[in-house]
Amino acid sequence: MEILSLNQLKKLIDIGQLITDLEEGYVLYSEGRVEVPPVGFLNFEDPPGDVHIKYGYIKGDSVYVVKIASGFYNNPKLGISASDGLLLVFSQQTGKLESILLDECYLTDVRTAVGGAVAAKHLAPSNISAIGIVGTGVQAKMQLQMLQHVVDCNNCIIWGRNSEKIEVMVNDIKQNPDFWSKELIIEATTDMNYLTSNCNLIVTTTPAKAPLIMADQVRPGTHITAMGSDDKGKQELDAGLLEKADVLVADSRAQCIQYGEMSHGVNSGMISEDDIIELGNVINDISLGRKNDDQITIADQTGVAVQDIQIAKMVNGLLKTNN
Template identity: 55%
Template sequence: MPVVVPLAEIKKALAAIDPIPLIEEGFVAYSRGEVVVPPVGELVFNDPPGDVHIKYGYIKGDDFYVIKIASGFYDNPKLGLPSGDGLMLVFSRKTGVLEAILLDEGYLTNLRTAVAGAVVAKYLAPREVTAVGIVGAGVQGRMQLDWLRRVRKFEEAVVWGVNEEELVAYRRDMESPGLKIRTTLRAEKVAAAANLIVTCTPATAPVLKAEWIRPGTHITAVGSDTAAKQELDAAILARADRVVVDSLSQSELRGEVYQAVNAGAIGRDRLVELGRVIGDQKLWRASESETTVADLTGVAVQDIQISKAVWLAIRPAVWSAPKAT
């Protein structure tokens, strides 16, 4: 029988795991072609609006394959339910035996997404951060800010949200003696103050405009993971000195790059994959004046790396292989 691991146990296991190097190694392996990641499985619903993504695959030579299911149902908060949900399944690569059902309720997806934001910032953000900009005051907007503190020093964050209530809650949750939170309903205020911006909304029309962005800014867009979603004006990508994607193949079908290429704003020859950036110092930010963009659609290798680490931490105490009959 597979071991069913509830979220509380997953969080306990994570306390002893540093996911940044894990996610970095995952991206590097992915860009080297060492990871089998089939196209994302997808269901998109209209009434009520929701989407479900199935991401799966394995690292060649590894002991496990992983299937991750994550959903966003954006009217759920009206029912008092979180919009995100999900689980990760860890299987033996030798026998297909399902070893673990990680009932992470979308937490591991949120975590690996936030960690990817930190990984991007480590290589592409300016050294001197005037302020961090967070566009989207939800769960991911909180986690991105937390993880950016692991790779850059900053004392202020400017946060855009869709209403005052969520901004008040954001400031209440996130402000601390070392970190001032300013909130706004006008996204241009984020761009005016911040030179390290993360967008994490389910927007289907640009929230940030190109003319607002100051030279020397880095923007990571993590919200757009379908063909319909878009957070950045295509001209932002066109004007950037560098456009990085987590997955070249996924960027053909979804995300900011998909939108910008479709609009004729950029050519695919300008794209560099994150795993290559990590492994090649020449692709890191070269000066404080560069403007850079990273478009993250979320790759199964992140799910593989994080779920495997959690399971390997828990496994010795709980796993017994199925008995031969």
């Protein structure tokens, strides 16, 4: 049995391999071959905190995975991060614990960002003028970084409400020589029109509760991956944009209809559930996705447990190979 710290884990992540593994995971999920029971919750009042316990497995696979992730919102006052977590990988043959990945939520961040890259790989137009990143948090940076593995474009525009936060993010990127393999040209803006007029691959990564991008702002030929809406009440895209789009893709149709961007479209009657296909279906049959470079495509990502299973299995597999 192996126990890995965050620093040890970081050295084991192979983004190319993970893209392939997540593609496989999304396909298996959409084929109904992933067992994911309902998430377990613990809620604390004083101090305030939430714990999510997620667990599942791919049928006939080598492992099953349990993830425990927490948010304790007073932690920053104590000088420690609010979020924490770990993943446990067990054998599906014997139930024996194979590895403990003390990832402090890093693997969740990576699998989320690589999920965005997988969506862009299968849905973005053939030529990217510039990448647009909406938001300035951890995922804003990570989603951008992962896109270099799937598209050939070295221009990006970062949008944020707050100029100082954009500056922190841009400086972070510039000071990290490993961030981008070539030279990345970064522009910053607080004007969404500037971003949408210049970018045809956009990723939204905010916890917004009202639309940031309206239907009439989006040019033909744009792909948008929206990953901020992971709970009821959150919304980054105007429901009219969903109606305007040519292809609507969800990582999990059931989840996106319940609390993703798609929920606002379905609830307002501007789209129907049948308009939405799953990412796993598009990966399996590319004809279901973008048909030409003039279409607008939207991928809604709420996060699915098979992403956790696949990243934990990848690391666990590398541990076995290295031993």
